[in-house]
Amino acid sequence: MKVLHSICQQIWKTQQWPQDWKRSVFIPIPKKGNAKEFSNYHTIALISHTSKFMLKILQARLQQYVNCELPDVQAGFRKGRGTRDQIANIRWIMEKAREFQKNIYFCFIDYAKAFDCVDHNKLWKILKEMGIPDHLTCLLRNLYAGQEATVRTGHGTTDWFQIGKGVIKAVYCHPVYLTYMQSTS
Numbered sequence: 072m073k074v075l076h077s078i079c080q081q082i083w084k085t086q087q088w089p090q091d092w093k094r095s096v097f098i099p100i101p102k103k104g105n106a107k108e109f110s111n112y113h114t115i116a117l118i119s120h121t122s123k124f125m126l127k128i129l130q131a132r133l134q135q136y137v138n139c140e141l142p143d144v145q146a147g148f149r150k151g152r153g154t155r156d157q158i159a160n161i162r163w164i165m166e167k168a169r170e171f172q173k174n175i176y177f178c179f180i181d182y183a184k185a186f187d188c189v190d191h192n193k194l195w196k197i198l199k200e201m202g203i204p205d206h207l208t209c210l211l212r213n214l215y216a217g218q219e220a221t222v223r224t225g226h227g228t229t230d231w232f233q234i235g236k237g238v239i240k241a242v243y244c245h246p247v248y249l250t251y252m253q254s255t256s
Contacts, residue, residue, distance in 0.1 A: 079125045086209045092122035094231070095220040116220070129210055136203050187237045191215055194238075 082088055096117040104111040138149070144160075146152035161177070168175040191212070198208045218234040 075121060075124055078121070079128060082125055082210070083128075086206070086213050088122075088125075088214050090217070090219075092119045092125070093214060093218045094119070095218070095234075096228075097220050097222045099222065099224060129207065132207055133203065136201060136207075140201050189238045190236055 078089070097114050098117065099112040099114050102111050102113060141149070146154075146157050165175060167173075195208055195212060198211070199205075215234075215238070219231045220234050221231050222229045
């Protein structure tokens, strides 16, 4: 544990990530439908277990700033808030609308492939606009710079390739990415 702590301190100080921590193994998981169609798969990314400790620290630091930016009604990706709370809110709103004989309309948005299409340059700009300190942005920027992946299937593993856009779901910074998606849509 002391070694991991020392590595995390070094990353925090230098803002440089070990290259092994910037590598992912993508595993395509079939959904329903024709297995020969690429769109019928979703992909999970396996990342270094040790990197998750540093990512949790980074998330905690980012969360302080992001919480100020998110509206109070936003429950996704926030500690102590969940789906049940939102369902209860919707029920209450529906009851009030019925009580006062008012029409009500709901709009639910599902950002398709939201984490796969994040443009890094736009993300850095949004982080700056949100007031995220340069040190935290630099840590994220350096995490994604030179990021590599390979795809593993039952037939073997591909060569390593560079990743140019998108964010890893396991990076635990979903509120930041949610804000990004809302800002770009």
